[in-house]
């Protein structure tokens with residue numbers, strides 16, 4: 437994911453500065469969408485300030501490499517995966533957010549949407565709401 441994104445950015449003719457690389461690296465490493473503050477904390481050693489992290493995130497969104505995931509609280513960001521899926525588990529108790537690769541949408545559903553509405557689906561978002569394992573154990 438990290439290399440794919442960096443190559444795509446290079447392909448568009450953009451320079452890859454230290455902070456840009458750092459933000460992409462940390463986003464690729466995370467198992468869930470991240471906030472600008474969390475990224476800033478993860479990059480603390482590199483001397484990248486919070487304003488630069490915000491600027492870099494919005495720049496990635498403009499390029500179509502990242503997207504915001506709104507959860508009702510702080511805005512989280514994730515890299516756009518090549519297959520266009522965006523699936524998350526959101527715990528309504530603790531607010532945790534986790535990325536999952538499971539998808540219940542098969543081709544038949546997309547075909548039906550196209551037949552009934554004349555709408556061609558390019559990508560979709562799916563958020564499951566409920567209680568996470570940690571909250572259920574309490």
Ligand SMILES: [Zn+2]
Pocket residue numbers: 527528529530531532567568569570571
């Ligand atoms: Zn929870």
Ligand SMILES: [Zn+2]
Pocket residue numbers: 521522523538539540541560562
């Ligand atoms: Zn999916």
